[in-house]
Amino acid sequence: MKNLPKVKIGIVAVSRDCFPESLSVNRRKALVEAYKANYDVADIYECPVCIVESEIHMVQALEDIKQAGCNALCVYLGNFGPEIAETLLAKHFDGPVMFVAAAEETQRDLVGGRGDAYCGMLNASYNLKLRNVKAYIPEYPVGTAAECAGMIHDFVPIARAIIGLKSLKIISFGPRPLNFLACNAPIQQLYNLGVEIEENSELDLFEAFNKHAGDERIPAKVKEMEKELGEGNKKPEILEKLAQYELTLLDWVEAHKGYREYVAIAGKCWPAFQTQFGFVPCYVNSRLTGMGIPVSCEVDIYGCLSEFIGTAVSDDAVTLLDINNSVPDDMYEESIKGKFDYTHKDTFMGFHCGNTCSRKLAFCSMKNQMIMARSLPVEVTNGTLEGDIIPGDITFYRLQSTADNKLRAYIAQGEVLPVASHSFGSIGVFAIPEMGRFYRHVLIEKNFPHHGAVAFGHYGKALYEVFKYIGVPVEDLNFNQPKGMMYPTENPFA
Template sequence: MFDNLPKVKIGIVAVSRDCFPESLSVERRKALIKAYEDKYGKNDIYECPICIVESEIHMVQALEDVKKAGCNALVVYLGNFGPEISETLLAKHFDGPAMFVAAAEESGDNLIGGRGDAYCGMLNASYNLKLRNIKAYIPEYPVGTAEGCADMIREFVPIARGIIGLSDLKIISFGPRPLNFLACNAPIKQLYNLGVEIEENSELDLFEAFHKHDNDPRIPDVVKDMEAELGAGNQKPEVLPKLAQYELTLLDWIAEHKGYRKYVAIAGKCWPAFQTQFGFVPCYVNSRLTGMGIPVSCEVDIYGALSEFIGTCVSEDMVTLLDINNTVPADMYEESIKGKFNYTHNDTFMGFHCGNTNSKKLSSCAMKYQMIMARNLPEEVTQGTLEGDILPGEITFYRLQSTADSKLRAYIAQGEVLPVATKSFGGIGIFAIPEMGRFYRHVLIEGNYPHHGAVAFGHFGKSLYEVFKYIGVPVEEIGYNQPKGVRYPTENPFA
């Protein structure tokens, strides 16, 4: 696991209403723990053994116990009906994400002395959570057998990791956004509302720090590591020392500026003056830091960096940031996609960025120059991109954004990168998302999203959706690709 991510340890606390047999919750808790450990191991859970919570005093004792055990996430397990006040106070006073789950009845032969009524108790728990304005994760169907509840708790782990990560995240940015880049506006008020710190720096600060690393004795070792990673794709070896110097600059900046925060993401500057002053473009270095679990967004996209970090937490894997860039030409669709994959032409598009996607997520890679920038600048100052087609496979395209008037909204869409050659440049892939054309119009355009989207390599929509809900994004502001036949509110019914 990356060092820049939280390690989740879940404390499982069972509760019991005092007019129900406490043994119901005790035995069901033991069965739940066994089911989880048998299937998923013991590393990320802790069974609170001190008491079954029936009262506020028990609640305090349980909280002290899970805190002492180092738990940073909580599962409140209704082994029976449960004490609605004490169980919700567990979530209120626990410093971290909380989940509520309830026990199903085990046998038709034990519905007198052994009936727990947790199905009913979950309703009271949810009512009391709302009454006290307490956040908690409740699964889609939160009542189950020991094995079923174990699976639900396992699904909570990446959700908890994302929430915990945000509570200890600092975003470090360099420079204002480039000219003509208002799309990636970043009202920082919502960052503070989420518990995220931000440190905004000048490009001049970064330039000074870079030159303090001139002739850094560590540069040759970083160059060797880059050479090993690039292999035959090392087409611009002359720029590697500068890139190594820049990588060391960023890593040292993180170490010196992390402050009291545990986790860091970077929103970096890369044009228009970056190339002429630094003498390269930073794309490849950005890709390497992202591969270390330290997401770096291009073009000072602060909410892009925030989105990347959430995806890294949820997936425990590196992510990337791409432009939702261009259509797939009709002749390419006819030749390579139609009849071979179950997608319409409008379901497909190309996701691209100059060269910030990590080499492990590319079919092959090569160090090149930035072709778009080189149209106006000498080619030698635009070297430093990592180009190649993105690996085919499942992806989730998503973004968390603050609007210009500081309201949170998000989108999530699951799809795949197709195994089709792009015949283009940069870090690029042919993406397919069901009903992408309608999603593009009625979520992305209608929601005023920028062209940058974060990409997680796998299907993580379920976890991302729950993270966004938990941190306060209104559910009506979480866009997704509606299936065919389900109309968007802004979709013309006569179109």
């Protein structure tokens, strides 16, 4: 994917000076070899300068991994570890940090070969808290070389999201549409996360679009669209305008991202967009999202932030959907009951007008936006991409600022069922275990908007760690609780 950082994790081994340094040296070598044997070697860099035992060693290691181009750090406790130097290492490193520790190898060497990193991890976590230093610590952070290599590999998507946020600019166009307070939220938390935002008038965008009329790149862009749509190219007359709009957005990104490396867009799409631009932007939004530049509908700023995080974690296109409508009784009875292990209340339909990348649709075609066409001429509502979303695992999630400026999030894993939607737009039949309770006691109770981001796969583990790392309080990090695990607001007698 474009528009994402490449993660390079510096592995720095640490050693308590009263323990054999050779333990950390040999265990670090074994860890690196295990990583190289199973994962992409470009992900890591082995710091060979020293084993960190002191503050001076810490400074030397920091300089080495900086020169090596590392943007993430793994502090590896090969033995008990020096609690001051190792936590200063994390404090002074400018990027995401993780801590892992070496397990003991064999009962035949528990005298001179015992490292006590199991104990050292406790001291490390205590000292990190004293210094108010953030670090990712895996669920069980003590392991063999192969196990620790797996933990570092799990850290890659987490680090990619955190690095990306620190150099992200969100570009928005216009205020939320009238009667659309649902996705309105304070932007202070963006700055707290290190995210920049550039808010523009939709009139600025309209001016830029008009200046792109006759752009010499338009014919080539039209051919790209024709190839992507294939037989689904049902509105060929609108492609030239859509190509002009796509070039407008891409040029705006290049001209306005400033010193930031990564960009996401919160776009306007109604009520005046159609009549002035002469089309709807859904298909172009889907194409940019497929390139790794997430575009949210309806100026949903936290929706586009959520999409960017999911893109970084999954290294794949995501989408933004309305948690939209219930599954009809006859559809459930005919296509779901007895075939899938879900109750009717576990199911719902996720929908948006046509913003989902064509790679994530089982079939697609260019059409007009049916809802808007109820009150507008059809010809100004062309430009939406319709089709059923591909069946398979998904993660439904969202990061949101509350009205009183607090971060809150939810994550729910489930799947898109191989059930025909019999409807319009970019749409799918979704199933999430205990969705009915989650809908009532998280989405409604905690005032989440109807837009949710969708990653194509089960990425709850990484997303949960990202949200924790960036400061979402655990009590505000919601998930679809299993049967028997009650929500605080759930009626025990219901």
